[in-house]
Amino acid sequence: QVQLVQSGAEVKRPGASVKVSCKASDYNFTSYGINWVRQAPGQGLEWMGWISTNYGDTNFAQKFQGRVTMTTDTSKSTAYMELRSLRPDDTAVYYCARDHYHYDSSSYSQTHYFDYWGQGTHVTVSS
């Protein structure tokens, strides 16, 4: 069945960078985009951005513009999220989630949601 398996936990110093991977299996990787969502300890979910696995187009939340890079390696069915200039408040669980967008040309209807999620990667930023 569809799976997204993320890389392991990371501990980083303030100012460093972290790169998290998300390996997809059991579906056509380039047919669905990938979103990245984070969750600080005891807090809610925060959308960081989206990448098209087909064309590499990206769409980032303004908060992360200039500090985040999202890439894919289609030969490995893997998406990556790199966050730079880490601060202690970047400590969070980072999730990848498959982007499900569907347009029905017969009814002109659309749906868009995140259907499968990775298990999460704990990133701790501490001196």
Place this chain on the structure above:
Amino acid sequence: EIVLTQSPGTLSLSPGERVTLSCRASQYVSSNFLTWYQQKPGQAPRLLIYGASTRATGIPDRFSGSGSGTDFTLTISRLEPEDFAVYYCQHCDISPWTFGPGTTVQMK
């Protein structure tokens, strides 16, 4: 940015009770792009309802979604022990695709 507000923040209920969770948007959200997720401690979120009212694969029919425009509702007709969790609404209308702050459904 569309801000989603969820109420109440926390509900303390017993198994068997009916639950109604609210999600209000700061501006119009197409119902096609309104989604509900469930998250249990230590787990990733799980897709429950998409398109405001369509249950995801494998979701029991005690879960239902409704609403349009700026007001959306998730209803659990009869709480089961496994339903105690945090519930988030989210939109994929205009970027950024934001989440609500969540409603915690806890056991009384």
